[in-house]
Amino acid sequence: MSDLLERLRGRGWRVTSQRRVVAEVLDGDHVHLTAEEVHARAAERLPEISRATVYNTLGEMVSLGEVMEVSTDGRAKRYDPNAHHPHQHLVCSACGIIRDVHPSGDPLANLPQEERFGFTVSQVEVTYRGVCAACA
Amino acid sequence: MSDLLERLRGRGWRVTSQRRVVAEVLDGDHVHLTAEEVHARAAERLPEISRATVYNTLGEMVSLGEVMEVSTDGRAKRYDPNAHHPHQHLVCSACGIIRDVHPSGDPLANLPQEERFGFTVSQVEVTYRGVCAACA
DNA sequence: TCCTACGATGGACAGAGTCCAGGTCAAGAA
DNA sequence: TTCTTGACCTGGACTCTGTCCATCGTAGGA
Known part of the structure; x- marks a missing residue:
């Protein structure tokens, strides 16, 4: 994730200890964390980090396209x-665990022109549940 | 939507004026309402209806499969x-309007077996954005 | 080393939804 | 029709998630 920090620095980001810690937390193998979980893990390394900073940092990473929301x-x-x-x-309806999956084909191509109602469609999100x- | 009330009655639901009003609101042509909006419209006809009742009724309709959430x-x-x-x-990223659309093919079929990780996959939600x- | 604008803090606030104790009423029984 | 009762409704407190803002701190350039 030092890659991430480097990219952010390259975009004019000031690299602070708080941002470094948030980036490190996201780099762990426990992906798909909530903001609250990111805050808890970040606070293990930097106890005084505030919730607002975690929310701000995550929001910035999302708007820079480095992290996906x-x-x-309906929760966090x-x-x-x-x-x-x-x-x-792919989400388990029982325990909530989330896996990244790679469907075949381009999901955008499945929406015929007459079903687009004049929209300029640019993105698709697919959530499989089971x-x-x-x-089981 | 009297259909809906009949189906619910058939499932042992007690038909109260509150439930009737919520069902009528959902039957209007303004679909995709939030719970708050349902409550506001219901309150026009039955001013004393409470938020809790609207939430409960919507939740029951969802679990009976009569209404989709x-x-x-990330909001309501x-x-x-x-x-x-x-x-x-299909959702407009600018104004938030939502249209029902019907993609071609079965979206479930696009997830290969080796991408299911032992899950019993039963449902897919697709959200197109533009x-x-x-x-525009 | 010093400056200063960008970033962090924490506490108040807001929106969405849930919970609960107590009062009400739909619908079956008589 | 009236009675009975358990399912339902109410209002308000509460939780959870997220945002805002005034003030303080500091990264990094001069």
Whole structure:
């Protein structure tokens, strides 16, 4: 994730200890964290980091396209650092675990012109739902 | 929507004036309302109806499969009475308007077995995003 | 090393939704 | 029709998620 910090620095970002810690948390193998979870993990390394800073930093990373926002339930948004590799999500309805998946074909191509109602369609999000092996 | 009330009665639902009003509101042509909007419209006809009742009634209709819950932004969930006709959603990123759309093919079929990770996949939600003609 | 504008803080606030104790009423029974 | 009762409704407090803002701190250039 030092890559990420380098890219952000290249975009004029001031690199602070708070931003570094948030970036490191997202770089772990526990992806799809909520903002609250990111804050909790960041606070393990930098106890005085504030919620507002975590929200700001995540929001900035999202608007720079470095992190994806995912909301698979009606609850808290989750943050997915895998933003540079197009993918969709598979969610377990029982335990809520989220996996990145790669459907075949281009989902955008499945929407015929007469179903676009004059929209300029630019993006598709697909969420598959089911029950994972552990919950079944 | 008297159909809906009849189906609910058949499932042992007690038909109260509150539930009737909520069902009538969802039957209007202004679909994809938030719970707050449903409450506001219901209160026009039944001023003393409470927020809790609207939330409860919507939740019950969802769990009975009579209404679909849609969350296209990170904000309030929206309620779609068109639950008996499979469809997906097209959302304008500018004004937030939501249209029901019908992609070709079966979106479930696009997820290969090796991308299912042992899940029993039963459902797909597809959200197309773009800019509508009025906002372009 | 010093400056200063950008960033962090924390506490108040807002929006969406849930919970609960107590009062009300739909619908079946008599 | 009236009675009975358990399902339903109410209003208000509460939780969770996220935003805002005034003030303070500091990264990084001069």
